[in-house]
Amino acid sequence: MSTTADPGLDSGLTGTERAVLRALSDGQRRTVAEVCAELSAARSSVVHALNRLRAAGVVVEHPSQRSARGRPARGWSLRASPGLLAVVVAAAHGLLAGVVRPDGEILAAVHGTTDVTAPTGALALLDRAIAQAEVTHRDIELAVLGLPGPSLFARTPGPDSLGGSHLRRFREWDGRPAADVVGEHLDRPVFCENDANLAALGEAVYGDAADAATVLHVSLTHGTGAGLVIGGKLHRGGSRLAGEIGHLHVDDGGQLCECGARGCFWQTTSIPALLDELAMAHGRTFSVSDLDAAAASGELEIIRALSGFGRSLGRRIADFVVFFDPQAIVVDSTLGAASHVIADGIRAAVDQYAPPQLAASVQISSGSLGVSAHLKGAAALVRSENLLDDARHGSSALHLSGAGLR
Numbered sequence: 121m122s123t124t125a126d127p128g129l130d131s132g133l134t135g136t137e138r139a140v141l142r143a144l145s146d147g148q149r150r151t152v153a154e155v156c157a158e159l160s161a162a163r164s165s166v167v168h169a170l171n172r173l174r175a176a177g178v179v180v181e182h183p184s185q186r187s188a189r190g191r192p193a194r195g196w197s198l199r200a201s202p203g204l205l206a207v208v209v210a211a212a213h214g215l216l217a218g219v220v221r222p223d224g225e226i227l228a229a230v231h232g233t234t235d236v237t238a239p240t241g242a243l244a245l246l247d248r249a250i251a252q253a254e255v256t257h258r259d260i261e262l263a264v265l266g267l268p269g270p271s272l273f274a275r276t277p278g279p280d281s282l283g284g285s286h287l288r289r290f291r292e293w294d295g296r297p298a299a300d301v302v303g304e305h306l307d308r309p310v311f312c313e314n315d316a317n318l319a320a321l322g323e324a325v326y327g328d329a330a331d332a333a334t335v336l337h338v339s340l341t342h343g344t345g346a347g348l349v350i351g352g353k354l355h356r357g358g359s360r361l362a363g364e365i366g367h368l369h370v371d372d373g374g375q376l377c378e379c380g381a382r383g384c385f386w387q388t389t390s391i392p393a394l395l396d397e398l399a400m401a402h403g404r405t406f407s408v409s410d411l412d413a414a415a416a417s418g419e420l421e422i423i424r425a426l427s428g429f430g431r432s433l434g435r436r437i438a439d440f441v442v443f444f445d446p447q448a449i450v451v452d453s454t455l456g457a458a459s460h461v462i463a464d465g466i467r468a469a470v471d472q473y474a475p476p477q478l479a480a481s482v483q484i485s486s487g488s489l490g491v492s493a494h495l496k497g498a499a500a501l502v503r504s505e506n507l508l509d510d511a512r513h514g515s516s517a518l519h520l521s522g523a524g525l526r
Contacts, residue, residue: 136161136169141178142506146223146499147202149182149195170196202508203261204253207498208246208302211268211315216494217245219253219260222508224326224499226492228253239293239301246305262507263302263310264318264498267291268343271360272299272312273505311507315339315494316363317354320347321504322497323450328488332448336440337487338365338433340452340462341408344386348444353504366390368436389432391455398425412456426458430465437466438473446482453487460486 133141136159143155150158156166173179182195202222209216214233220226228249232241250257269291293301303310320337329335335349344366348355355362366386367379374383387393391408398406414422437449449470451463467484489496502508 134169136165137173138506140166140169140173141198142503144179144196144198145202145503145506145508147198147221148223149197151193151195153193155196204255204259205498205502206246206250206260206263206302206306206308207266207495208242208263209266209315209318209494210242210298211266215242215245216266216491217242217249218495219249219255220495220499222261222499222502224496226495227255229492229495231491239296239298239305242293242298243301243305246302257306257308260306260308262308262502263306264501265299265302265310265312266315266318266494266498267298267312268315271314271317271354271356273354273356273360273501309507311501311505313354313498313501314347314356314360316343316345317347317356318497318501319452319493320349320363320450320497321354321500322489322493322495323487324349324448325352325500325504326489326496327450327493328485329448329450329483332446332483334444334446335448335450336363336437336444336446337450337493338437338452338466340391340459341454343392344390344433348446352500354501365436365440385436389429394425394429398422408455408458411458415457415461423461426461427465427468430462430467431469432465433462434466434469435473438470438479441470441474441478441482445478448483448485450485450487453490453493462486 139159139161140155143158144150152163152166152170155161155170156163159166170179170181174181178199179196180199182197184194204227205220205222207216207218207220214231216229216231218226218229230245230249230252232245250260272291291298299310299312316337316339319339320335323329323337324332324335333351337347337349339345339347346363346365348363357363366384367377367381368385369381369383370385370388371383375387376382377384377387391411395406395408395411411422411426415426440446441449449466451459451466453459455462463484463486470482470484471479487493
């Protein structure tokens with residue numbers, strides 16, 4: 121089966137009609153005023169689109185709710201409730217599978233450390249999540265797959281530029297594209313995205329940075345990367361690698377990186393590298409949980425190490441602040457209390473190295489979603505890219521075309 125939707129299916133819709141469907145795609149009721157505000161569109165255009173979509177049987181208008189004052193507003197929603205989303209994130213740290221509503225509510229989340237080179241463990245974990253949510257494969261509308269490396273997001277099948285061979289173990293399961301494996305298992309469309317991008321989108325849309333127009337999310341727990349969200353949508357870049365701050369160059373004589381360059385930033389400034397340094401200094405192993413506990417208890421030596429890590433990272437991020445002038449920088453919150461210390465270190469470096477006016481304008485904080493950022497990010501991806509419309513409204517689009525909506 122094809123694991124992407126045909127963009128021609130909704131060719132019978134105008135741009136405003138597609139935007140209105142995207143605004144309603146999470147299944148929630150919205151008033152005309154709310155849709156207009158979300159789309160920054162004229163009321164007359166939105167009302168016209170809603171009426172034509174209603175005539176075609178795609179959306180429904182709900183009776184007004186009684187109000188204590190003023191004229192009560194009518195609500196609009198999709199005629200058919202959107203189905204659920206299956207999410208699988210496969211990265212170096214293991215697997216995360218979940219079931220999410222299109223509005224971002226998480227029904228189930230299951231973690232695993234299964235080898236990602238074989239599909240059996242990932243599919244079993246996904247089935248566990250579906251069972252935990254007390255639904256079946258039939259209730260799933262589509263799936264989102266989060267994978268390391270260049271973003272694979274596309275509406276039509278195409279070649280996958282894997283870059284270094286080290287990425288193949290995440291993207292090819294038993295020699296087949298992971299999206300094909302998941303798609304056949306669920307018999308549903310599958311859309312792929314970079315795993316860090318999903319976390320970034322989750323924090324930017326559902327987290328504390330939701331009011332910011334431009335958000336940089338820094339992923340740390342299992343690497344050093346970032347995702348950039350502009351106006352609620354991902355910025356992927358020309359090579360689909362935007363945000364790979366771990367591959368900034370820092371040392372001409374550094375080690376050869378898996379990406380093919382030498383002396384990449386992540387080799388010396390990453391959480392795994394910090395854990396190794398702490399283990400060597402203290403003569404015992406350190407884990408992410410140890411960092412969280414030490415930061416929460418105020419262990420000075422560990423806090424100094426985390427703060428120094430944050431300042432080193434912040435020196436690089438300060439350059440980004442100058443180039444892009446973001447409104448918010450969010451630090452991966454899966455590190456727990458350690459995330460706050462690192463965020464403070466980044467703040468100190470940005471204040472030191474970025475021009476004062478730019479430094480003062482950016483909010484820097486630890487994220488608020490933790491491990492749920494990826495799952496909520498999948499829901500945000502589905503809505504921002506109008507994927508439910510692609511997956512569900514093929515027949516409706518043909519009907520709309522016949523209704524004179526071209």
